[in-house]
Amino acid sequence: MSDVSPTLDEFRHFREKMNEAILNAGNLSINRFFALDTRTYEAGALDAKTKELLGLVASMVLRCDDCVTYHTVRCREEGVTDAEFYDAFSVALVVGGSIVIPHLRRAVARLEELPEA
Amino acid sequence: MSDVSPTLDEFRHFREKMNEAILNAGNLSINRFFALDTRTYEAGALDAKTKELLGLVASMVLRCDDCVTYHTVRCREEGVTDAEFYDAFSVALVVGGSIVIPHLRRAVARLEELPEA
Amino acid sequence: MSDVSPTLDEFRHFREKMNEAILNAGNLSINRFFALDTRTYEAGALDAKTKELLGLVASMVLRCDDCVTYHTVRCREEGVTDAEFYDAFSVALVVGGSIVIPHLRRAVARLEELPEA
Amino acid sequence: MSDVSPTLDEFRHFREKMNEAILNAGNLSINRFFALDTRTYEAGALDAKTKELLGLVASMVLRCDDCVTYHTVRCREEGVTDAEFYDAFSVALVVGGSIVIPHLRRAVARLEELPEA
Amino acid sequence: MSDVSPTLDEFRHFREKMNEAILNAGNLSINRFFALDTRTYEAGALDAKTKELLGLVASMVLRCDDCVTYHTVRCREEGVTDAEFYDAFSVALVVGGSIVIPHLRRAVARLEELPEA
Amino acid sequence: MSDVSPTLDEFRHFREKMNEAILNAGNLSINRFFALDTRTYEAGALDAKTKELLGLVASMVLRCDDCVTYHTVRCREEGVTDAEFYDAFSVALVVGGSIVIPHLRRAVARLEELPEA
Numbered sequence: 001m002s003d004v005s006p007t008l009d010e011f012r013h014f015r016e017k018m019n020e021a022i023l024n025a026g027n028l029s030i031n032r033f034f035a036l037d038t039r040t041y042e043a044g045a046l047d048a049k050t051k052e053l054l055g056l057v058a059s060m061v062l063r064c065d066d067c068v069t070y071h072t073v074r075c076r077e078e079g080v081t082d083a084e085f086y087d088a089f090s091v092a093l094v095v096g097g098s099i100v101i102p103h104l105r106r107a108v109a110r111l112e113e114l115p116e117a
Numbered sequence: 118m119s120d121v122s123p124t125l126d127e128f129r130h131f132r133e134k135m136n137e138a139i140l141n142a143g144n145l146s147i148n149r150f151f152a153l154d155t156r157t158y159e160a161g162a163l164d165a166k167t168k169e170l171l172g173l174v175a176s177m178v179l180r181c182d183d184c185v186t187y188h189t190v191r192c193r194e195e196g197v198t199d200a201e202f203y204d205a206f207s208v209a210l211v212v213g214g215s216i217v218i219p220h221l222r223r224a225v226a227r228l229e230e231l232p233e234a
Numbered sequence: 235m236s237d238v239s240p241t242l243d244e245f246r247h248f249r250e251k252m253n254e255a256i257l258n259a260g261n262l263s264i265n266r267f268f269a270l271d272t273r274t275y276e277a278g279a280l281d282a283k284t285k286e287l288l289g290l291v292a293s294m295v296l297r298c299d300d301c302v303t304y305h306t307v308r309c310r311e312e313g314v315t316d317a318e319f320y321d322a323f324s325v326a327l328v329v330g331g332s333i334v335i336p337h338l339r340r341a342v343a344r345l346e347e348l349p350e351a
Numbered sequence: 352m353s354d355v356s357p358t359l360d361e362f363r364h365f366r367e368k369m370n371e372a373i374l375n376a377g378n379l380s381i382n383r384f385f386a387l388d389t390r391t392y393e394a395g396a397l398d399a400k401t402k403e404l405l406g407l408v409a410s411m412v413l414r415c416d417d418c419v420t421y422h423t424v425r426c427r428e429e430g431v432t433d434a435e436f437y438d439a440f441s442v443a444l445v446v447g448g449s450i451v452i453p454h455l456r457r458a459v460a461r462l463e464e465l466p467e468a
Numbered sequence: 469m470s471d472v473s474p475t476l477d478e479f480r481h482f483r484e485k486m487n488e489a490i491l492n493a494g495n496l497s498i499n500r501f502f503a504l505d506t507r508t509y510e511a512g513a514l515d516a517k518t519k520e521l522l523g524l525v526a527s528m529v530l531r532c533d534d535c536v537t538y539h540t541v542r543c544r545e546e547g548v549t550d551a552e553f554y555d556a557f558s559v560a561l562v563v564g565g566s567i568v569i570p571h572l573r574r575a576v577a578r579l580e581e582l583p584e585a
Numbered sequence: 586m587s588d589v590s591p592t593l594d595e596f597r598h599f600r601e602k603m604n605e606a607i608l609n610a611g612n613l614s615i616n617r618f619f620a621l622d623t624r625t626y627e628a629g630a631l632d633a634k635t636k637e638l639l640g641l642v643a644s645m646v647l648r649c650d651d652c653v654t655y656h657t658v659r660c661r662e663e664g665v666t667d668a669e670f671y672d673a674f675s676v677a678l679v680v681g682g683s684i685v686i687p688h689l690r691r692a693v694a695r696l697e698e699l700p701e702a
């Protein structure tokens with residue numbers, strides 16, 4: 001990754017530590033939102049792979065690097081191939097424009113950290 | 118639709134008329150962008166249905182009603198069922214938050230204009 | 235309101251009709267989100283009036299007219315005075331910049347529809 | 352314009368009426384912001400025409416139709432030609448992506464209401 | 469904080485150094501904006517604590533980490549408790565969706581740097 | 586620059602390395618977008634300097650630090666003076682509001698790395 005991005009391990013460590021702190025604070029709305037967030041990507045009428053691709057593209061056009069990292073990992077786990085990733089990236093790029101490019105660069109750098117199945 | 122939204126016919130008429138005016142102006146960058154926009158949703162590593170769902174969710178989290186209308190029509194043409202639409206909507210809602218809701222309402226109103234295959 | 239904005243009655247009618255259609259579709263994630271959305275504004279460590287002001291300013295900087303209309307009505311019900319509304323508007327304007335102004339105009343037009351208690 | 356957009360006259364009337372209501376409310380921060388907003392587009396190191404083009408492109412990528420209408424009128428007053436408008440639009444489109452297109456359509460419809468000098 | 473976020477001291481040092489460089493450049497519009505920005509959070513019809521909470525939630529839904537850091541510090545100075553912070557966070561999360569979560573994590577990490585009064 | 590921003594050299598190195606990886610992946614839509622992105626800033630009805638200023642302000646209101654860095658470098662190459670930069674910044678600040686300020690700070694830090702011609 002870029003010299004100033006966290007490694008995947010640093011990202012995971014900070015994410016887990018802070019998620020735990022947030023959930024332990026005991027705010028009911030926040031805790032329910034976190035549960036709902038997890039549940040939404042479970043297979044339903046659309047399968048988990050498609051939902052993760054939707055989450056990835058939504059994260060990319062909204063330009064959230066941490067969200068892109070998370071869904072890139074999950075997409076890989078669901079078997080998304082490199083060619084499928086790039087097809088999803090192309091939709092995000094055309095919908096969101098050139099301001100998506102810096103996030104695309106970081107997404108591709110993450111992808112290089114995750115071996116194709 | 119809402120009393121203040123255009124009908125689907127009004128939307129299509131205005132869209133086609135203005136697209137024609139834009140393309141006739143002869144700006145090379147803009148014309149190439151329009152060609153690229155169309156091309157991006159053609160089947161590749163991902164099929165056209167999945168790409169249209171990606172376009173729909175991207176449009177919804179970016180809160181672009183005209184874009185949502187366009188991709189809702191295209192998704193229906195690609196055979197997206199009501200249950201699949203709602204699954205896609207749920208991802209957009211959770212990623213984008215309650216500010217997505219007014220656009221969800223208008224998307225569902227559009228969906229009611231388009232009979233399930 | 236503006237010649238092209240719905241009246242408050244039209245807004246309420248469309249909102250209720252579409253919310254009903256959405257909830258009847260039976261998507262569990264979406265229905266839980268709607269329940270959570272309502273719950274979040276109930277009095278907790280912060281009172282309902284403060285939470286509604288937070289919702290109003292969040293809606294304004296994100297430039298969601300329907301959300302602004304909803305929270306303007308709710309703020310009025312919680313006793314927010316005109317001077318307090320304008321103080322909240324000033325924060326939204328300075329944080330979000332001049333692109334907030336068209337939404338401020340429509341918020342003030344809504345406010346004129348809602349008599350001060 | 353589109354069947355659901357206000358005419359230029361309706362836009363101007365609503366804008367002036369609500370600006371007057373806002374300024375009359377006497378909130379010091381808001382009134383200073385409005386004065387600052389006007390002042391910022393006056394000629395300085397950059398001339399007024401360039402500043403209005405900057406305002407136009409900023410409004411377009413942020414997808415604010417009322418702001419686009421305002422700066423389109425001002426750009427025309429500063430002598431911006433159709434070819435210059437389209438060059439500015441092309442930058443907005445490439446930076447902001449296809450979600451800019453609906454706003455581009457409405458900008459071009461406005462442009463047709465304003466004769467080239 | 470995260471391995472890649474600046475410490476609170478680094479944030480303050482960079483902020484003060486660059487603010488000084490910006491103000492010394494002598495651009496009248498920019499300097500007036502900075503003065504207006506400060507003034508807007510002074511107590512008026514709403515007290516300073518409420519205004520800082522509004523600034524915090526606006527910053528969070530717009531996903532500006534530096535702005536969130538600034539308003540978190542100011543909210544603490546105005547006596548906002550942990551439970552009140554989490555209530556404000558819950559509004560930001562529900563309005564802005566899961567893309568707010570990475571910023572929420574960083575806000576909570578900042579909060580841990582600032583002892584409750 | 587800030588302790589956590591990449592240096593200009595790090596930025597350029599990461600940008601070139603990842604652009605190469607992206608283009609080598611051979612996705613036609615993405616590759617055409619990159620070509621179109623470059624082409625759009627070439628002199629046309631508007632000269633290259635004005636187009637780069639448009640790209641800079643668009644990047645700033647959309648709050649993309651990498652894009653701001655890129656256009657700041659290009660603007661300097663086109664002979665934009667410090668006073669002209671600050672005039673462009675003032676438009677971005679007023680249109681986009683105080684959430685632009687952290688990006689303005691980083692833009693000014695970049696400017697200090699690039700000697701005035």
